[in-house]
Amino acid sequence: MWSITFTLMKRSMKMLIPAGIAIIIGTMFVASTFLFGNALDHSLRQQVSASFGDAQYAISQKDNGSSGNAMTVEQLRLDRIRAVQGVSGARPDVTAQVEFSASSEGSHTSTAVISMASPGGIMPVQLTSGLWPAQSGETAIPEQLAQRIGAHVGDMVTASVSADVSMTGHSETKNLRLVGITKDSAGAYAYYGGAAIVSEHDFAELQGLGQSGGFADVPLSAAYVSLDPSSSEATARTLAEINRILPDGFHIQNRAAIEKTMMDNLGGGQVNVTTTFILAFGVLAMFVAAIVIANTFQVIVAQRRRTLALLRTIGAKKNQLYVSVIAEAGILGLICSLIGVGCALVLMLLLGLSGIDLAGARFAFVLSWPVFVVPIAFGLVITVLASLGSARAATGVTPLEALQPMEAQSKKRAGRFTRVISALAIVLGMVAMVIPAVNTFRSAQGQMAAMSADASLQTLGLAMLGVMVFFIGVLMCSSSWMPWLLKGIGALVSHIGPASTVASANIQKNPKRVASTGAALLIGVTLVSCLGTGAASAKETMSDALDARYSVDVQVSGSKLGSADVKKVKAVQGVASASLIPTTTATLGEGDERTDMSLYEVSGAQMTQTMRLTSQQQLTHGDLLVPQSFATKDYGLAKGSQVKLSTGNAEDGSKTADSHDAREFTVVAASFRGVASQNSIYGIVAPGTFTASGASGSTYEIWVKSDGTQAAGTLVDNIKQALSGADGVSVGGSIAVRAQWEQIVNVLLMILVALLAVAVVIALIGVANTLSLSVIERLRESATLRAIGMTRTQLRSSLAMEALLISGCSVIVGLVLGTAFGWLGSYLVFSQFGSVAFPLNWSMDAGIVVIAVVAALLASVLPARRAVSTPPVAALAEA
Incomplete structure (x- = not known):
């Protein structure tokens, strides 16, 4: 049987290539993960013992x-x-x-x-x-x-x-x-x-x-x-x-003992955590590759039904046919896994030779046994497991069944057991998602005690488990709902022309394979959409939370700021207004109750120009304006109360509230939300207060109001660039914090999407593979269409439309599910900061749609070339 296996494998080589590419990409990703982990560990060890x-x-x-x-x-x-x-x-x-x-x-x-x-x-x-x-x-x-x-x-x-x-x-x-x-x-x-x-x-x-x-x-x-x-x-x-x-x-x-001790003190386990985290995406990629492999072997076994029946007739046993298919999958998995590991080694070697340095981490070429054993074993096992269903189908082939049309077996629908399990998973997943959402809502509304950090993590974990179970249920029953959805979409596009009519009819001929192909792409699209929606919600929610905390968009502090610097800031694009604000540190209270407090001299006109207030406030001498959050007895700054502030200096230069210059202020609380201050409490006083109090050593800040035309990061960078000649300039305020937050979110999103891109690429290979297999199966049909007058352009268009239908269905469902999952996660994570935003990330969604359309059209190129390059007579003979 080995010689027969090799012969059959050789005849099916073109069909095995896409599955092999999927295995190579997956194993290359896994091997690269271990190589990166080794390089990171090596770099950390070098850094901690560099002084040697x-x-x-x-x-x-x-x-x-x-x-x-x-x-x-x-x-x-x-x-x-x-x-x-x-x-x-x-x-x-x-x-x-x-x-x-x-x-x-x-x-x-x-x-x-x-x-x-x-x-x-x-x-x-x-x-x-x-x-x-x-x-x-x-x-x-x-x-x-x-x-x-x-x-x-x-x-x-x-x-x-x-x-x-x-x-x-x-x-x-x-x-x-x-x-x-x-x-x-x-x-x-x-x-x-x-x-x-x-x-x-x-x-x-x-x-x-x-x-x-x-x-x-x-x-x-x-x-x-x-x-x-x-x-x-x-x-x-x-x-x-x-x-x-x-x-x-x-x-x-x-040195080795010192390195180990220092790595432990620095949390050397981070290398293992990083490797495990990235490896999870490798496992996802291999799971998607398994779908591509399973589709390939299903078609290969279906095409070999006459050959398998003939082998049974001349004495081949069922277990021999079973082992033959498994052996073919094992050979494919082993060879492609070896190639994938080799590609990973070459990639890491090239990165090492390039001298790229990522924050001190260099791509050192460090080998270890997991680099070889894990990806090869993983690729081999995944390939064999993906072929088990096809191997089982091969043992059931009889000479009589082999005479039936090839599409006969492909129309079998999912069993009742699978539908029951998937429905149960969907229900359980929804329950696991709803319970955390309800508890979080009740906690936010004060209907139950606020959740602790551990309780919040448990709630989030339960919701994530629910999402996973729900999504698995959706994937399990994809062979039931996806053909129905494709049929509906196909009915709409079939009126466009004959190519669309043919495409709509073709996707109904093998719904199981089309559903599994769409499910592979659905995984990647859902995860990317979920991350994009979560990132957009995080930005918008934190932006609203920062706006509710700060009354000043940008605060520029420095040792020697002056009116010339204000002019430079006003000239920056995106700045609506800017003012020079004197500031000093005062002492609040007397005796052991003294505490430092930041004071800012701001006139009524400056408040109007540079602060975002819902109502205007004109301060007189003796008024102390504090945020609403400070106007409580806990801070000793209740509205209308009298407090003592010392803004003068004693002879030794130290602040003292017991000196003769301590003055009484009346606390005023208005729509002032807060500023970025070096002290935990702060307030605003009328202009001239520092001079009247004999305050010395006052510094200046520049308060800036944005006109909203520039992104947060761009505005902050432009202000820094304008003041690049000033000493010790730092930028704070709501927009500065927002820029830092958005940068963190963008970097994390970029990393995660880049990791998910591997699974998406494999899924798109699966789309191309499905079209290629369909072309091979429909050679006679394509030849007949060509014989009755269908042009090559129309045949290419039908395959392109078929790819668009499969990709479009997966993208639509993936965007819906990903958006819903992203909203749920955002609500659970950010509800503690205030009102949660539920945005639609139109830019990312549009990008996903464009990529899916382009990829679908590219995926149809090679299958279409084979379909139109085969003469009708030759196709009829081959079929």
């Missing part, structure tokens, strides 16, 4: 530094450790922040500075040109730093440490000769863009320790040790000697 350089061991506290006991270089006995036989070098882990500048340039910038150690390989950075600092007065700096300050090897640079970052609280400055350029390839000092190197003597002087104990008094918590290559016995003796020298509470560990 070429050192194999590290000295650290036994309790991972939790005790907080600082050691100095001398107390760690580093000189004695360097003298131990077998130790080739030891480097203390000391870092300082130093500002560098070049005398020939006016620019200056800060970077990390570490001390030089020997040999150079133990350093955590690499030397790209020049020399390592060999004596006091020399330095090597990162190439990016050298470019910024315009310094070259041989130049003199100035290193200075300010008092606020110095170990001794004194500022220090040294002139150093630049002798080398370094590069931080491992990302040990990624925050600074690398680290500069100075001698131990210069490091101590920059920290103000030159006049005391020098470098021996520099505090540290770890050191890195490099050992000479030797036998394991010699290494053990060296490590034992080092442990004997070390003070209590410290020990030496190898």
Whole structure:
């Protein structure tokens, strides 16, 4: 039977190609997931141990530094450790922040500075040109730093440490000769863009320790040790000697042990979580591929009915036919899975060679057994399982049945058991979705106690389970409702022309296969639509919630903002108005009840221009306008109450509410919703209040009202660009927060849709496969149509219309289900923030429809080419 199996497989090769492509894409996705996980793990391990350089061991506290006991270089006995036989070098882990500048340039910038150690390989950075600092007065700096300050090897640079970052609280400055350029390839000092190197003597002087104990008094918590290559016995003796020298509470560990500890502390399990999350989409893709495979083998077995009947006649047993179909599926799954893994390896290798860096994560080519075993086993098992139904059908073929038309068996409808199970799944799914929605509604309306975080998660989990069960029920009975829906749509389009009439009739000939093909596409469309609807709801809901919290669209803060900056902001497209607002920090209350409060001087005209208020408010001296949410006894700011505020400074510069400048204010509460403030409570006072109170050190903010013509992210970016010359500018307010939120949602949506795209591509391959199989089955029919006068264009149009009908039906149902699921999820998640928006994501829905139409037309190209390229006489003979 093996020779017969190979022969039959060879004859059906063209039909197996689409199924093989689906397997290749699915297994490639799974293998790439494991390769990406390996690369991510490798990158994280490199990052957490980047400070090692070429050192194999590290000295650290036994309790991972939790005790907080600082050691100095001398107390760690580093000189004695360097003298131990077998130790080739030891480097203390000391870092300082130093500002560098070049005398020939006016620019200056800060970077990390570490001390030089020997040999150079133990350093955590690499030397790209020049020399390592060999004596006091020399330095090597990162190439990016050298470019910024315009310094070259041989130049003199100035290193200075300010008092606020110095170990001794004194500022220090040294002139150093630049002798080398370094590069931080491992990302040990990624925050600074690398680290500069100075001698131990210069490091101590920059920290103000030159006049005391020098470098021996520099505090540290770890050191890195490099050992000479030797036998394991010699290494053990060296490590034992080092442990004997070390003070209590410290020990030496190898790099692997340190990496494991640091990975655990950093949540190294995130790599497994990330891999598992992405792998779930791979499983989905393989499930969709299984539908394509099942359709292929159903047609192959149907076409071989005469051959199978002949084999039964000459003595082949049922189990032999069964094993033959299973073996064919196994061979296909194995070969295509191997190709998929190979493609994944090539892809990861190319990404690694490209040098792409994603936030420190590099595409390192790291192999492991799951990269090969899991996708190959997965592809093999899925292919075999998908072929079981066809293999079972092959055993039931009899010579008499083989004489029947091929369409006879395809018209069998789903069994009663399947319909009962699907109906039960739909009902149970609806119940599981309705219960969480009702409980959430009652909680939001105050009809029941507010749900805790755990209860909310359980409610969301139940709803997700209900969605899954409901969707499975819909898929199970797709062979019942999808042909009915296709028949209705087909009846509408059949009046367009003969091509549409033929297409409408053809989709009714094999409803089961068409339904399964549509179900594969339905999965992808539903999930994409669900995510798009959820994202749109999240944006709109949070936008409304932010508008209900903030009265100012944009707040720009900076150390030296002035009227010139206001003019720049007003010139930005999308800005309706902008005003310069004085602000200061006051002290509310007296004695132990004092608390800091932000105050803003805003005139009535400025409120009208820059704030969104439902009613206008004119403040007089002595009025304190606070948001409605603050006007309660809990804050001590009840409406109409008298409160004491101190906006003046005592002689020592500190705020005090007990000083003579404390003034009484009357609390006013209006339609003021709130602003972005550095203090938890804040209020607005009339212009001139700060001057009258003797307030000093006031700063300014620019309050901006948007005209609504620009997107949130665009407006924020344009304002930042307009004020790029100002120091320390930050942008807050409702629009700034909205821009950040929308960016997060957009990135997540892009990632999820990209992952789902694999399943959608496989589903579209399934559409092309179904059309190809239909063309093969209908060769005689196509030849007859051509013989009676149907043109090639009309035949192509009928296949294109058939693809559009299948895709269109799946897209319509998928958009409806996806939108409903997205609304449900949004309501459960965002109801705690206020009124939930239920938008229709027209842009994404239109994009899905366009993609489906284009893909359907492309899917019909190859099948149509075969249909029109076969002469009618040859087609009649072949059929």
